[in-house]
Amino acid sequence: MEYQAKYITDDIKLSCYEDKFFKSDIMFDHHMLVWFISGETKIVQADATYYFKKGDIFLIPRNQLATIINYPKDGQPHKTVVMHLSTEKLRDFYAELNTKPKAIESHKIHSYSNHPLLESCLASLLPYFTMETLPEDIASLKIKEAISILRTIDKKIDDVLTNFEEPGKIDLAGYMEKNFMFNLPLEKFGYLTGRSLTTFKRDFSKVFHTTPQRWLTQKRLELAHYQFIEKKKKPIDVCYEVGFENLSHFSHAFKKQFGYSPTELTKRQNA
The missing domain is CATH 2.60.120.810 (Jelly Rolls)
Known part of the structure; x- marks a missing residue:
């Protein structure tokens, strides 16, 4: 770049x-x-x-x-x-x-x-x-x-x-369900929900019964699948919009989750 x-x-x-x-x-x-x-x-x-x-x-x-x-x-x-x-x-x-x-x-x-x-x-x-x-x-x-x-x-x-307030402790589930597609460090998610990193991880486990990393990957792949099926978007656009950093990693994770690659799915859609 x-x-x-x-x-x-x-x-x-x-x-x-x-x-x-x-x-x-x-x-x-x-x-x-x-x-x-x-x-x-x-x-x-x-x-x-x-x-x-x-x-x-x-x-x-x-x-x-x-x-x-x-x-x-x-x-x-x-x-x-x-x-x-x-x-x-x-x-x-x-x-x-x-x-x-x-x-x-x-x-x-x-x-x-x-x-x-x-x-x-x-x-x-x-x-x-x-x-x-x-x-x-x-x-x-x-x-x-x-x-x-x-x-x-x-x-x-x-x-x-004039809004000088710092984020206060808010509902974790609601915030993460709305913002999971943003690929930020967990410390940032903690800050924005009014928590330290340790408290964020602890509260996350209580709410979702899994780790943040696993949950975020799952949610992003589910959103990607929806974008392909319902919105007919291209893999390069979906990849970045759902929170992945590069197309190769996204395609690998997608195929591992669903059994077919984004390209295979889009070809099937266009057939």
């Missing part, structure tokens, strides 16, 4: 993928504001799938699970400017305001198309990625500018950005 990233600070980067595609399963520790310069992205969450392309601008709320697949488009690489709106930066910003928003937990991705104010703010960052010496506090100023613009164009965004 030919990947390049340039940083102004840890919170602002220019990201570029040259490959055919790049897939990752991610939990977002911070709100992320993204501006597309070129390429396409498919973002799969538990209850929604999003597609973004050149010119699009969107905000992904923190502590959300997603499968992200990045593609080049029209001979251009997948290239984005990404700004992290960290809890620390947001606390500092809102401490200066006399506002009392109602903090809510937001799962949806907020899309702002190619809004001219946001695009101008994010495009103005491009020259800084080529500079060795940056103006003092430029990153902090740009983050404040971006937050101010978001608050101007989206009157409900305060309710999202």
